[in-house]
Amino acid sequence: MTDVGADYDARFSACPACDAAPLAERVAGRVRADAGTVILSLPTAHCAACITDVERALTAHPGVRSARVNLSLRRVTVDAPGLSADGLIAVLDRIGFPAHELDPAALSATTADRQGRDILMRIGVSGFAMMNIMILSVAVWSGADAATRDLFHWISGAIALPTVAFAGQPFFASAWRALRAGRLGMDVPISLALILASAISVFETIHQGHHAYFDAAVMLCFFLLVGRYLDYRTRAVARSAAEELTALEVPRAIALVDGVETPVLVADLAPGDLILIRPGARVAADGVVGTGSSDIDRSLLTGESVPVAVGPGQALSAGEVNLTGPLTLRVTAAGRDSSLARLTALVAAAESARGRYTSVADRASRAYAPVVHLLALASLAGWLVATGDARLALNVAAAVLIITCPCALGLAVPAVVTAASGRLFRRGLLIKDGTALERLADCDTVVFDKTGTLTMGTPQVVTLDGLDADARAVALALAAASGHPLSRALAAALDGTDPAAIGDLREVPGYGVEGTWQGRPVRLGRADWAGASAEAADAPGAATWLALDGAVLRVDFTDSLRPGARACVAGLKARGLRVMLLSGDNPAAVADIAARLGIAEWRAQATPQDKAAAVADLAGQGARVLMVGDGLNDTAALAGAHASISPASALDAARVASDMVLMGSDLAPVAEAVGVARSAARRIRENFALSILYNIVAVPFAVAGLATPLIAALAMSLSSISVTLNALRVR
Amino acid sequence: MEVLVFLIPVSLGLGGLGLAAFLWALRHRQYDDPKGDAERILSTEWDDRPKPK
Numbered sequence: 001m002t003d004v005g006a007d008y009d010a011r012f013s014a015c016p017a018c019d020a021a022p023l024a025e026r027v028a029g030r031v032r033a034d035a036g037t038v039i040l041s042l043p044t045a046h047c048a049a050c051i052t053d054v055e056r057a058l059t060a061h062p063g064v065r066s067a068r069v070n071l072s073l074r075r076v077t078v079d080a081p082g083l084s085a086d087g088l089i090a091v092l093d094r095i096g097f098p099a100h101e102l103d104p105a106a107l108s109a110t111t112a113d114r115q116g117r118d119i120l121m122r123i124g125v126s127g128f129a130m131m132n133i134m135i136l137s138v139a140v141w142s143g144a145d146a147a148t149r150d151l152f153h154w155i156s157g158a159i160a161l162p163t164v165a166f167a168g169q170p171f172f173a174s175a176w177r178a179l180r181a182g183r184l185g186m187d188v189p190i191s192l193a194l195i196l197a198s199a200i201s202v203f204e205t206i207h208q209g210h211h212a213y214f215d216a217a218v219m220l221c222f223f224l225l226v227g228r229y230l231d232y233r234t235r236a237v238a239r240s241a242a243e244e245l246t247a248l249e250v251p252r253a254i255a256l257v258d259g260v261e262t263p264v265l266v267a268d269l270a271p272g273d274l275i276l277i278r279p280g281a282r283v284a285a286d287g288v289v290g291t292g293s294s295d296i297d298r299s300l301l302t303g304e305s306v307p308v309a310v311g312p313g314q315a316l317s318a319g320e321v322n323l324t325g326p327l328t329l330r331v332t333a334a335g336r337d338s339s340l341a342r343l344t345a346l347v348a349a350a351e352s353a354r355g356r357y358t359s360v361a362d363r364a365s366r367a368y369a370p371v372v373h374l375l376a377l378a379s380l381a382g383w384l385v386a387t388g389d390a391r392l393a394l395n396v397a398a399a400v401l402i403i404t405c406p407c408a409l410g411l412a413v414p415a416v417v418t419a420a421s422g423r424l425f426r427r428g429l430l431i432k433d434g435t436a437l438e439r440l441a442d443c444d445t446v447v448f449d450k451t452g453t454l455t456m457g458t459p460q461v462v463t464l465d466g467l468d469a470d471a472r473a474v475a476l477a478l479a480a481a482s483g484h485p486l487s488r489a490l491a492a493a494l495d496g497t498d499p500a501a502i503g504d505l506r507e508v509p510g511y512g513v514e515g516t517w518q519g520r521p522v523r524l525g526r527a528d529w530a531g532a533s534a535e536a537a538d539a540p541g542a543a544t545w546l547a548l549d550g551a552v553l554r555v556d557f558t559d560s561l562r563p564g565a566r567a568c569v570a571g572l573k574a575r576g577l578r579v580m581l582l583s584g585d586n587p588a589a590v591a592d593i594a595a596r597l598g599i600a601e602w603r604a605q606a607t608p609q610d611k612a613a614a615v616a617d618l619a620g621q622g623a624r625v626l627m628v629g630d631g632l633n634d635t636a637a638l639a640g641a642h643a644s645i646s647p648a649s650a651l652d653a654a655r656v657a658s659d660m661v662l663m664g665s666d667l668a669p670v671a672e673a674v675g676v677a678r679s680a681a682r683r684i685r686e687n688f689a690l691s692i693l694y695n696i697v698a699v700p701f702a703v704a705g706l707a708t709p710l711i712a713a714l715a716m717s718l719s720s721i722s723v724t725l726n727a728l729r730v731r
Numbered sequence: 732m733e734v735l736v737f738l739i740p741v742s743l744g745l746g747g748l749g750l751a752a753f754l755w756a757l758r759h760r761q762y763d764d765p766k767g768d769a770e771r772i773l774s775t776e777w778d779d780r781p782k783p784k
Contacts, residue, residue, distance in 0.1 A: 047770055048770040048771060048772075048773040048774040049774070051767060051770060051771060051774065052774050052776050056776075069767060070763065070764045070767055071764055071766045071767030071770055072763075072764045072765060072766040072767060073764070117757055117758075117762070120757055120762065121754060121757055124750060124753045124754060124757070125750065128746055128747070128749065128750040128753075131746065132742065132743060132746050135742065136739075148735075151735075155739060155743075159743075
């Protein structure tokens with residue numbers, strides 16, 4: 001992730017590929033941080049009673065030195081040397097708080113806090129100085145004269161100079177970086193205005209002049225810092241939530257060292273190691289199955305909704321989920337050599353296709369800096385030639401720089417983005433990058449992934465009509481004995497029937513469940529294992545087979561839709577967007593979902609390259625694509641699209657490549673997000689128009705030499721406040 | 732106008748006091764968990780005496 005501490009202007013995800021690569025390395029190179037401290041996520045904590053309950057329960061636990069709940073972040077930090085998170089999670093579970101361990105190494109909360117506090121401190125100092133100087137300035141404006149005016153100017157200067165030197169540092173530093181890189185950012189004219197205003201004011205004060213701009217310099221600092229802070233806060237909130245998602249997956253694996261199960265960090269795995277993968281666990285590294293057989297959920301990698309059976313000798317990739325039986329795996333590639341890391345190359349290629357998006361603010365500041373510098377220079381030259389008075393000419397030039405200084409411009413975007421992202425955050429959508437809203441507002445085409453995005457990735461029984469009462473009872477008893485997703489779905493569908501009494505019940509991982517019922521063998525599972533004919537087994541779609549009394553019965557499954565999927569697709573269409581479906585799954589399953597959601601354009605069996613190419617093609621035809629996907633197979637398409645959204649259940653790499661993350665399971669906010677983004681883009685444009693309007697009115701005064709510190713202060717505060725108020729109108 | 736000799740330092744001093752309080756609060760992480768602090772005041776724990784450090 002970009003090191004925001006080094007650069008106030010660093011965009012959070014200006015380049016997903018650059019993000020994904022260090023992320024893979026960070027996951028690989030993670031070290032055990034700060035032994036004694038355990039950080040737990042408390043998603044359900046919400047009130048004073050929760051705080052006391054959690055803290056009391058944890059402090060009462062032997063070995064815990066202290067526990068402190070942070071309700072804003074919904075976390076508890078426990079100081080408990082030598083205790084494992086599992087024990088503490090059990091303690092919280094007993095009092096009714098589900099908790100998850102967070103990986104402290106993935107949470108850079110301390111550095112983020114420090115930066116936020118740093119900006120707040122500068123805001124505080126400049127706010128204090130601004131108010132005190134303003135008291136003195138009002139006296140000067142209302143007619144304080146001669147010695148009194150000079151005294152007030154001296155006092156103002158004594159307050160303003162240290163303040164500008166301290167509070168202006170972020171601008172000076174960033175302007176210096178821009179100049180060294182040969183660019184003219186927004187911060188160059190800001191710094192110039194700050195320095196010139198202070199210098200001219202000191203000069204005028206020494207020579208008993210009438211106008212000093214100390215108040216303007218400090219006010220400039222204050223408003224601009226508020227803009228910076230809003231900008232920073234939006235990113236910090238998004239980052240801490242995104243980090244929490246990453247931190248949820250504490251990267252541990254179970255290694256078999258001389259036949260003994262030892263927990264190790266994924267980072268420490270090396271090719272040749274033997275690891276154990278329990279049912280329900282995610283495969284930690286690429287490898288080949290040594291012993292055991294099971295079913296593997298590949299949906300996050302390929303988009304296939306049906307689990308695949310695997311046995312000894314077959315290859316597994318990191319990120320797949322083991323479903324039914326324990327497997328031992330001989331590691332072939334781990335960490336940055338694994339398939340996750342290899343995907344980064346694909347993401348990088350797609351990323352370069354998107355190119356660098358220039359935000360409205362960037363374009364404005366690019367046009368702004370030269371115009372302002374030229375204007376100030378022209379007034380300096382003009383007055384110098386006309387009057388020959390260098391002092392007057394310099395005064396006018398400084399006034400021009402101060403009046404045109406982009407107070408409102410600096411607030412125009414952050415204020416709107418803060419308002420809009422706050423609104424979307426409450427609806428469960430996390431925005432990682434300010435320009436994401438602008439890009440989302442431009443989108444005219446939406447491409448969805450199927451498995452895990454439009455669907456939950458959990459199967460649902462189509463119909464039970466093929467089963468009579470006996471078959472249902474047997475099927476329920478068999479299905480209830482397995483953790484396989486199809487079995488669980490079947491058991492859920494049969495809820496309410498009385499299960500048959502089955503003897504010798506046992507699960508054969510990779511095949512199914514078998515047992516004896518009334519003395520006869522019964523089986524539930526794969527087609528060939530249950531004894532279905534080859535041609536029947538080849539029929540498309542997800543199905544499980546029940547062998548009962550010589551008959552083989554087929555039960556079909558379909559993927560259950562994500563809540564809000566229908567509303568989302570309908571909402572997007574109503575807003576005039578073209579909706580498409582691109583999936584790696586088989587055509588029958590994709591056609592079914594497309595029909596249920598009313599999506600006319602769909603494609604099945606798309607490889608990750610196909611998806612990225614399809615998105616690039618659409619972009620080539622002039623479409624602005626919003627990609628919504630969750631799997632590794634979508635990552636390249638997510639990075640290549642104009643804007644992208646992934647659900648929180650997505651793999652880390654997919655979330656990193658997207659601009660927005662959907663926190664809840666409901667898809668409906670996606671359609672709303674497009675509406676909010678369009679409204680936000682409108683407000684941003686209005687804000688620019690407003691601040692330009694103020695400049696058009698005030699700049700002629702400045703150039704004509706009529707600007708007074710009073711006019712500068714009025715223009716600055718009025719434009720800043722009106723821009724902020726306008727931002728609150730985002731719907 | 733001589734009163735200004737007292738009034739200006741007094742006003743600056745009062746403002747400085749506010750600034751110092753703000754900086755103290757900021758450094759002591761009083762702004763880290765605004766939501767939690769708003770809720771904590773409702774809890775009856777430690778109403779009789781302050782929580783030991």
